[in-house]
Amino acid sequence: MQIEFQTFFLDNGLKVIVHEDHSIPKAVLNLIYRVGSRDEDPDLTGFAHLFEHLMFEGSRHIPHYDLPLQRVGGENNAFTTPDITNYYLSLPSHQIETGFWLESDRMLALDFSQEKLDIQKRVVIEEYKQRYLNQPYGDAHLRLVDLHFTTHPYRWQTIGKDISHIEQATLADVEAFFYGYYAPNNATLVVAGDVHLAQVQELAQKWFGDIPRRELKKHPLPEEPEQTEARDMTVHGDVPYPAVYKMYHIPSHRERDYYIADLLTDLLANGQSSLLHQELTRKQQLSPNASAFSWGLHDPGMLSINATLAPGKSPEAYEQALAGVLAQLQDLNEVALQRIKGKLEATFVLQKTTILNKAIALAISDALGDPDLINTTPEIYRNIALDEVHQAARTILAPENCSTLYYLPN
Amino acid sequence: MAKVLDRRMAPPAGPLSYIPLPPYEVTRLSNGTPVYLLPYGQVEVVEVQAMYRAGRGYQDLIGQAGLTGEMLTEGTQSYDSLRLAQQLDGYGAWIHHEVGEESLAVKLATTTANLGHTLPLLQEVILVPTFPSEEFESLKQRKLQKIQVREEKTATLARKHFGYELFGPDHPYGSYLSQEALEAISRDHLIAYHQQRLQQMALTVVGRFDREVILDQLEELFGSLDRVEEEASISRAATARARGRQGRHYVEKAGMQASLRLGHLAMPRAHPDYYGMTIVNTILGGYFGSRLMKNIREEKGYTYGIYSGWIGNRYDGYFVVQSDVGNEYVPSAIAEVKAEMHKLMDEGVEEAELDLVRNYLQGRSVSQRETPFQMSDLLRFSLMHDIPFAELDRQYEVIREITPASVQELAARYLKPDDLLEVVVGQVAE
Numbered sequence: 001m002q003i004e005f006q007t008f009f010l011d012n013g014l015k016v017i018v019h020e021d022h023s024i025p026k027a028v029l030n031l032i033y034r035v036g037s038r039d040e041d042p043d044l045t046g047f048a049h050l051f052e053h054l055m056f057e058g059s060r061h062i063p064h065y066d067l068p069l070q071r072v073g074g075e076n077n078a079f080t081t082p083d084i085t086n087y088y089l090s091l092p093s094h095q096i097e098t099g100f101w102l103e104s105d106r107m108l109a110l111d112f113s114q115e116k117l118d119i120q121k122r123v124v125i126e127e128y129k130q131r132y133l134n135q136p137y138g139d140a141h142l143r144l145v146d147l148h149f150t151t152h153p154y155r156w157q158t159i160g161k162d163i164s165h166i167e168q169a170t171l172a173d174v175e176a177f178f179y180g181y182y183a184p185n186n187a188t189l190v191v192a193g194d195v196h197l198a199q200v201q202e203l204a205q206k207w208f209g210d211i212p213r214r215e216l217k218k219h220p221l222p223e224e225p226e227q228t229e230a231r232d233m234t235v236h237g238d239v240p241y242p243a244v245y246k247m248y249h250i251p252s253h254r255e256r257d258y259y260i261a262d263l264l265t266d267l268l269a270n271g272q273s274s275l276l277h278q279e280l281t282r283k284q285q286l287s288p289n290a291s292a293f294s295w296g297l298h299d300p301g302m303l304s305i306n307a308t309l310a311p312g313k314s315p316e317a318y319e320q321a322l323a324g325v326l327a328q329l330q331d332l333n334e335v336a337l338q339r340i341k342g343k344l345e346a347t348f349v350l351q352k353t354t355i356l357n358k359a360i361a362l363a364i365s366d367a368l369g370d371p372d373l374i375n376t377t378p379e380i381y382r383n384i385a386l387d388e389v390h391q392a393a394r395t396i397l398a399p400e401n402c403s404t405l406y407y408l409p410n
Numbered sequence: 411m412a413k414v415l416d417r418r419m420a421p422p423a424g425p426l427s428y429i430p431l432p433p434y435e436v437t438r439l440s441n442g443t444p445v446y447l448l449p450y451g452q453v454e455v456v457e458v459q460a461m462y463r464a465g466r467g468y469q470d471l472i473g474q475a476g477l478t479g480e481m482l483t484e485g486t487q488s489y490d491s492l493r494l495a496q497q498l499d500g501y502g503a504w505i506h507h508e509v510g511e512e513s514l515a516v517k518l519a520t521t522t523a524n525l526g527h528t529l530p531l532l533q534e535v536i537l538v539p540t541f542p543s544e545e546f547e548s549l550k551q552r553k554l555q556k557i558q559v560r561e562e563k564t565a566t567l568a569r570k571h572f573g574y575e576l577f578g579p580d581h582p583y584g585s586y587l588s589q590e591a592l593e594a595i596s597r598d599h600l601i602a603y604h605q606q607r608l609q610q611m612a613l614t615v616v617g618r619f620d621r622e623v624i625l626d627q628l629e630e631l632f633g634s635l636d637r638v639e640e641e642a643s644i645s646r647a648a649t650a651r652a653r654g655r656q657g658r659h660y661v662e663k664a665g666m667q668a669s670l671r672l673g674h675l676a677m678p679r680a681h682p683d684y685y686g687m688t689i690v691n692t693i694l695g696g697y698f699g700s701r702l703m704k705n706i707r708e709e710k711g712y713t714y715g716i717y718s719g720w721i722g723n724r725y726d727g728y729f730v731v732q733s734d735v736g737n738e739y740v741p742s743a744i745a746e747v748k749a750e751m752h753k754l755m756d757e758g759v760e761e762a763e764l765d766l767v768r769n770y771l772q773g774r775s776v777s778q779r780e781t782p783f784q785m786s787d788l789l790r791f792s793l794m795h796d797i798p799f800a801e802l803d804r805q806y807e808v809i810r811e812i813t814p815a816s817v818q819e820l821a822a823r824y825l826k827p828d829d830l831l832e833v834v835v836g837q838v839a840e
Binding site for chain 1: 415417418420421422423424426429451452453454455483491492495496499500501502503519520521524548551552553555556558559562563564664665666667697698699707708709710711712713714734735736765766767769770772773774776777779780781782783
């Protein structure tokens with residue numbers, strides 16, 4: 001199913017993408033800013049995400065962000081990744097102007113205050129504890145990315161390297177960050193749902209048209225050097241079983257080779273029929289939850305293979321078995337490849353059942369460089385050949401391309 | 411020159427309404443199996459659910475219903491678990507089960523184009539599962555370990571103890587799958603459960619489909635079965651007695667945060683004041699703009715999030731407030747929750763705040779009724795809880811008509827801030 005969309009720019013550089021879907025009386029505004037944790041100072045990590053919280057604390061002319069939106073029957077949320085920060089709201093389509101009003105005012109200027117900053121610092125610190133520190137193995141990923149990347153800012157997660165960094169953020173930092181990155185010329189607005197192009201053109205001009213273009217704080221990012229030998233690290237914690245986390249370098253999401261790496265991840269870990277589940281969880285019963293993920297990032301990213309070990313199993317036995325599974329990828333045949341492609345194809349169809357999903361996919365695609373990726377992505381997967389998968393398995397899943405974290409009980 | 415924009419003024423807002431639940435068609439296969447058909451959505455996908463009066467209210471052992479559901483896809487007469495999963499992958503389809511208090515459902519989600527290929531797989535799974543011993547033992551081991559890891563989390567322990575104290579471990583609404591409960595279940599229990607509880611089904615079809623084609627295929631796959639009339643039985647929840655314990659229940663668990671579960675018993679879903687109380691609850695802690703969130707997150711910064719729920723089970727309902735807070739904030743957070751409950755009871759709500767909640771709840775219906783999968787679940791809920799669509803939509807009448815005076819009256823009558831069960835799992839200094 002083709003997703004139709006139109007694109008236009010305002011004079012201040014704001015890019016607007018419109019997707020009409022009149023099946024239900026709902027509209028979505030999705031505003032993506034091209035700033036993420038990659039843009040943070042290494043001594044002030046977690047800042048892009050802390051800033052996301054502050055975006056809900058009132059803007060120059062509107063003291064509360066949430067109240068007026070809820071008053072017209074709307075809902076909203078946001079997320080921060082290493083590359084982008086994405087804000088979205090959905091509301092009954094006849095109330096859409098309220099969305100323009102709210103989003104444009106917080107792009108124009110935030111209502112900064114020390115008190116608001118102090119409170120959100122506390123909230124984010126509780127979030128840090130809830131998600132990463134108060135869970136068994138909760139900080140594994142934080143430690144693993146720090147081992148995997150030596151140089152690139154992807155070496156810290158969006159929540160930040162350390163709670164102390166969040167504590168140190170000042171109001172001056174907040175202001176500099178806002179004016180350096182939150183600008184019409186650093187954002188794309190996607191409007192989707194029960195709307196019309198002409199209506200969106202008029203509302204975008206009315207509410208966003210007078211926001212000045214800003215000088216962006218651009219800075220070159222250090223390139224991650226190629227890894228040439230295996231790295232590992234052992235940590236001890238209050239956990240019931242050993243766990244082994246492995247991370248491999250993969251190409252940027254902007255490259256076609258990324259999609260091959262992602263397909264590898266699906267072969268390894270997407271569902272009951274996947275290799276890790278069949279071999280390590282079922283046949284050899286080495287781990288109840290062996291899994292794999294890939295991160296499609298703007299710069300070269302990562303693929304991880306994680307497992308908590310079953311009682312009595314050693315990391316050595318697990319690693320030996322895992323090496324066997326990875327070698328099996330070379331035996332992958334056309335039938336198995338077509339199967340996983342069939343599954344991915346259906347996943348793309350299901351994703352299109354909500355307006356919000358379509359809006360977010362358009363925004364993410366645009367940030368990668370081409371909004372039409374929402375339509376062309378299935379084709380990219382479809383065209384991946386068997387020998388390309390074999391080749392990628394050999395180069396990506398090589399020991400010298402891997403960092404391993406052993407998480408052991410105290 | 412256009413006039414200067416006044417950014418302080420909100421754009422004019424129109425009146426709100428909700429999306430009413432659409433009508434569906436009821437028909438029967440030749441053996442009497444009811445089929446409910448609801449065309450919905452623009453994308454070429456469809457969900458078929460086979461549903462049974464089963465679930466946690468209808469089991470002899472804790473975990474029996476859930477494990478039976480999980481084992482349905484672990485092997486059938488024609489497929490072992492791997493071959494079944496591979497078949498589904500190739501067609502881009504999913505078979506999942508869902509176990510509730512009052513029902514067990516097996517769902518097939520598929521693209522419309524592959525419905526004809528995948529429906530026979532659903533038939534295999536629900537009619538002729540083989541419950542292979544080896545797969546069952548392996549599943550059990552995996553689950554045992556997952557329980558052990560999960561019990562390292564304060565939130566899991568808080569949920570478990572809250573259920574035990576409020577309902578009791580033997581009450582279906584308080585049941586928690588512990589390692590001991592899991593150990594006690596054998597393969598025979600699952601086979602028995604399948605034979606006793608998963609025979610008399612209803613079928614729903616929601617999404618994009620051709621009516622004649624799907625009815626023919628359902629008839630072919632399910633229409634000639636002997637329809638076993640199950641013994642009439644009602645949920646154990648109908649006769650179980652909830653403990654309703656009150657007061658502080660503290661469980662020590664080292665860590666940086668404590669998980670709180672505060673609450674008390676409440677009315678069942680069919681009670682005439684149930685919908686009114688869900689609105690009261692929304693004001694208190696049921697949405698991001700709620701009083702609890704404003705006070706405890708946005709003003710104090712004690713937590714990343716705090717929510718309350720007014721849960722209308724079929725038999726015993728309950729009220730619960732849940733949050734993870736820094737250990738040092740526990741006493742203040744509990745005091746603030748009680749203070750917010752008292753405030754709502756003593757001072758009620760201003761028209762403006764109530765109006766906001768009315769609009770929020772009506773607007774949300776649009777997002778809750780967007781996909782065929784959401785509608786499929788709503789239809790199941792309606793059928794299995796014997797609540798017609800019209801009655802589900804009655805909540806919007808209540809939302810439109812409720813007044814500040816009735817909010818306060820309801821709050822004063824049903825909130826019990828001085829008789830709370832307070833489960834705290836964490837490390838709280840004396």
